[in-house]
Amino acid sequence: MKCQYCEKPATFHITELIGPDGPQVMHLCEEHARTFLAKESTSPSASIAGALAKQLKLTGKPSAETEQKECPVCGISFFEFRNTGRLGCPYDYTHFDTELEPLLVNIHDAAEHKGKHPRRAPVSADSQATLIQLRREMEEAIEREDYERASEIRDRIRELEETGNR
Amino acid sequence: MQRDQTFDELAGRCGEWLKGTGPESDIVISSRIRLARNLADFPFIRRCSDEDRLSIERTIRARLDKIPELNEVRYIDVEELSEVDRQFLVERQLISRELADSDGARGVAIDPAEQFSVMVNEEDHLRIQVMHSGLDLENAWQQINRLDDLIESTITYAYHPKYGYLTACPTNVGTGLRVSVMMHLPALVITRQIDKVFRSLQKISVTVRGLYGEGSQYTGDFYQVSNQITLGKTEVELMQQVSEVVPLLIDYERRARQFLVEQSEKDLHDDVSRALGILCTAKKISSEETMHYLSKVRMGVNLGLIDEVAVNIINKLFIHTQPAHLQKLRGKLLGSSDRNIERANYLHQHLSDPGKRESDLN
Ligand SMILES: [Zn+2]
Numbered sequence A: 001m002k003c004q005y006c007e008k009p010a011t012f013h014i015t016e017l018i019g020p021d022g023p024q025v026m027h028l029c030e031e032h033a034r035t036f037l038a039k040e041s042t043s044p045s046a047s048i049a050g051a052l053a054k055q056l057k058l059t060g061k062p063s064a065e066t067e068q069k070e071c072p073v074c075g076i077s078f079f080e081f082r083n084t085g086r087l088g089c090p091y092d093y094t095h096f097d098t099e100l101e102p103l104l105v106n107i108h109d110a111a112e113h114k115g116k117h118p119r120r121a122p123v124s125a126d127s128q129a130t131l132i133q134l135r136r137e138m139e140e141a142i143e144r145e146d147y148e149r150a151s152e153i154r155d156r157i158r159e160l161e162e163t164g165n166r
Numbered sequence B: 001m002q003r004d005q006t007f008d009e010l011a012g013r014c015g016e017w018l019k020g021t022g023p024e025s026d027i028v029i030s031s032r033i034r035l036a037r038n039l040a041d042f043p044f045i046r047r048c049s050d051e052d053r054l055s056i057e058r059t060i061r062a063r064l065d066k067i068p069e070l071n072e073v074r075y076i077d078v079e080e081l082s083e084v085d086r087q088f089l090v091e092r093q094l095i096s097r098e099l100a101d102s103d104g105a106r107g108v109a110i111d112p113a114e115q116f117s118v119m120v121n122e123e124d125h126l127r128i129q130v131m132h133s134g135l136d137l138e139n140a141w142q143q144i145n146r147l148d149d150l151i152e153s154t155i156t157y158a159y160h161p162k163y164g165y166l167t168a169c170p171t172n173v174g175t176g177l178r179v180s181v182m183m184h185l186p187a188l189v190i191t192r193q194i195d196k197v198f199r200s201l202q203k204i205s206v207t208v209r210g211l212y213g214e215g216s217q218y219t220g221d222f223y224q225v226s227n228q229i230t231l232g233k234t235e236v237e238l239m240q241q242v243s244e245v246v247p248l249l250i251d252y253e254r255r256a257r258q259f260l261v262e263q264s265e266k267d268l269h270d271d272v273s274r275a276l277g278i279l280c281t282a283k284k285i286s287s288e289e290t291m292h293y294l295s296k297v298r299m300g301v302n303l304g305l306i307d308e309v310a311v312n313i314i315n316k317l318f319i320h321t322q323p324a325h326l327q328k329l330r331g332k333l334l335g336s337s338d339r340n341i342e343r344a345n346y347l348h349q350h351l352s353d354p355g356k357r358e359s360d361l362n
C-alpha cells in the first residue's frame, strides 16, 4: 500500500477515532506519519497534541506586546511558546500565568491541581526561578575556578530546597 | 546501578508485561502508567544547553544510584547506542520513539523485570513508567506512586502550588499522569462494530487510538485507551476514567467473539487455523503480515480453537519478530528482504516444533 500523500510505501497506519465522520484510518509513509503526528490532527480532541494546537489557535493571536513578552529566567517568548507548544522552564507557569490560565482551562477544563504533591518542593514560584539562576551562577563560578563562591551558592541552593520540605 | 550494556540477554527473554498473566489478559495486553517530572533547578529540555542536559543526566543517575531499592536497575546511555539498539528499546516499549530519535545526553533506567523504566531527558527531564500484564491499573499505580516517592526523596521536582507538577507541555501539567491500557480487539474489527463502539465513547473523556507503525491496528487490531486530561482531577480519579471504559470494551469484544463463534464456528476455526498454518510454513514474511496472522492466532488461542500454542508465546512473537529484535536475536544486521526470510525461519522454529512450545515459556 502506498502513502496517501506520496509514492512511498505506507508503513504507518494511524486510526484517529473522533473525526466528524467517525474513525478514520490514515495510511502514511514514515515521513508523512511524523508530520501528521507532530502537527494538528483531524479533530480537536482526537489527539492530545492536536488539542493543544487547536487551543493555541482558538485563543487567537495575542497582542504584539504579549507575543514579545519574555521569561526572565529562560528567555523564551510567548510567541515561541505558541509556535512550539513547549514551555522553556518551570518559571514560565508563573511569568505567563495570565496567558496560560485560559489555555489550561480549555485543555483540561480546570485550572487547579488536585492529587499528590511532593513532600519537598520549592516553597514558591519565585524560589524556583532563583534556583535555576543560582545553579547557573554556580556553574559559572566553577568554570572560572572560584570554588569558594561556588560552594557559597551550593549552600544557598540547599537552603532553598530544604525550606521547601513539607 | 549496573552498567552492563549487552542487549543479548535482554533480547532472549521477555518483559513481565508480555507474559499474558494479568486479569482479562485474553483482551487486555498491558496496563501502563507514566508520570512526567522535571527538576526544579533546570530549564525544560528544549531550552537546555548541551551542558545542562549532561548535568541533568548526571544528577539523575547519581540520585537514582543512592536509592537502595533501585540497586538492580540498569542505566542505558541511549546517546551511545547504535540505531538498531535504539529501535530495539522502542520495540520493547522501554523508550519512546522521541527519545530514540532526539539528540544529546539522554538515557533510560530499567529494572530487570522490565516492569518499570525511567526515561531521562525525553520531553521532560524524567518520564517514569510502569507496565503490568493484563488489566492491573491499581497495582501499577501503587508501584509507580512508591517509585515517585523514592525518587522524590532525592530530587527536588518543579512544582507549582496551583498548577501541580510542571511539565514542558501544558497538556501534561498537574498530575503529569498518563494511563494507557492496550487492548486486542480483533472481533470488533471483523464484525465492523469498532467504529460504532468508539463513537459511543466519544463523550467520555478518554482517548482511543489505534497503534501504528510496525504492529499497527490495520494489521494487528490493537487499541490504546488513555486519559485525556491531567489537571484538576486526582490520579485515582483519572485512572477511574480509563478503568470505567475498559470493561465496556472487554464486554463488547467478548460479545463480538461469541457472535462469531455462534454464527459460524467452522469458518472462524478455519480462518485462525489457516493463519497459524501460514505462520508455520511461510518461507518469507513481512512484519505487517506477521502481525495480521498473529492477531488471528491470538484470538484463536483465547477462544480455545487453537490449543497447540500458548498465548505467552504469541505475545512474545509480536515483539520478537519486529525488525530490531530479529536482528539482535540473529546477531547481525539484516536488510528488509533478509529480515523477511529470517522472520519466517524464526516463526517456524517457535511455532511448529511442539517440544519447543512447551519449553519456551520464559
Ligand atoms: Zn508520504
Ligand SMILES: [Zn+2]
Pocket (backbone or CB within 6 Å): A071, A072, A073, A074, A075, A076, A088, A089, A090, A091, A092
Ligand atoms: Zn522560562
